[in-house]
Amino acid sequence: MEDLVFKTVHCNLCKHQFKTPRVKRKKQKAITTDPDFCVHYESENPIYYYVAVCPQCGYSFTEAFKRPKKGIEEKVPSLDDDYLRQRDADIAEKSYWRAIECAMVQEERSAVLAGLYHHLAWVYRLKGDKEKEKEALQKAYQYYYTTYQETYAGDTGRIMYLLGEISRRLGNYKEAVFYLAKVANDRTIADPGLTRQAREIWQRAREEYKEETAQEEESPQE
Ligand SMILES: [Zn+2]
Structure with missing residues (x-):
């Protein structure tokens, strides 16, 4: 727990202010990086904390998300766990699925969905679940491909x-x-x-x- 810092964020949907855990920069100890940029840590893993989950309305998002449209409240998955504490791979996995659901509901850009599925694949890799990692990578590929087609410049x-x-x-x-x-x-x-x-x-x-x-x-x- 001493490796974590609690960052104040605002829920973009219900405006609730809460503190979401992140890994302190100084405490992040990377061991290796895979060719697809998945970093392995000997410390608490920052990948587990990218998704913020609002404890009031359940909306789950990352810093890459655009502002949600009004009226999506009912489509947000209801709260199923406490995400404001230390996270293991299982909680991280659930947080990414929630973020994917919210991203779909608000028709988020392909690049955001690609990133979410790619991170989810990394969580499965860290858990040693090869089958699910492959499924998530396939999804990431599809969304990266759409992103590639949409990116004419840059x-x-x-x-x-x-x-x-x-x-x-x-x-x-x-x-x-x-x-x-x-x-x-x-x-x-x-x-x-x-x-x-x-x-x-x-x-x-x-x-x-x-x-x-x-x-x-x-x-x-x-
Ligand atoms: Zn909220």
């Missing part, structure tokens, strides 16, 4: 990179190679770290694809 490099890396994680290697090659060869991307990483993951995807096809050749279908 930074599509990171979205393309994520489309590639998530495809690789889902075993869709041809797609992974397609997107990662695009990022690796795109000279307009300003972030050299991203193109470098894309090149590495591109290589990894090609190797994994080769391994997979080799295995298929070794064990032909009956």
Whole structure:
């Protein structure tokens, strides 16, 4: 509990003011980062605390949410737990599902939904639930793809990179190679770290694809 700080937030829906837990910046100890930017911590995990859940009306949101329209109150999932305390993976999982529900109700942007499903996938990864992680990644992919199609200008490099890396994680290697090659060869991307990483993951995807096809050749279908 001493790793947490309580941040005052306003519920955008009912205007109630409450204190939601966050992990103190100084107490965040990262161990590794996965290629899709999932950070593993040896400390209390900040990913578990991104969603604020209003203790009065149940509205669940992140800082990326737009202002909700009036009249969605009845569609907000009713309160099912205490979210203003230390969270474990199970409570974090529930908080993301609530935020996804609220985001759907208020027709939130694809980028927001992509982020929510991607974070949910990370929660499942940390729990070791591979099946559910895959389902959440598939959803994240769909929403990143819509975001990519909607983003005519601006930074599509990171979205393309994520489309590639998530495809690789889902075993869709041809797609992974397609997107990662695009990022690796795109000279307009300003972030050299991203193109470098894309090149590495591109290589990894090609190797994994080769391994997979080799295995298929070794064990032909009956
Ligand atoms: Zn509220």
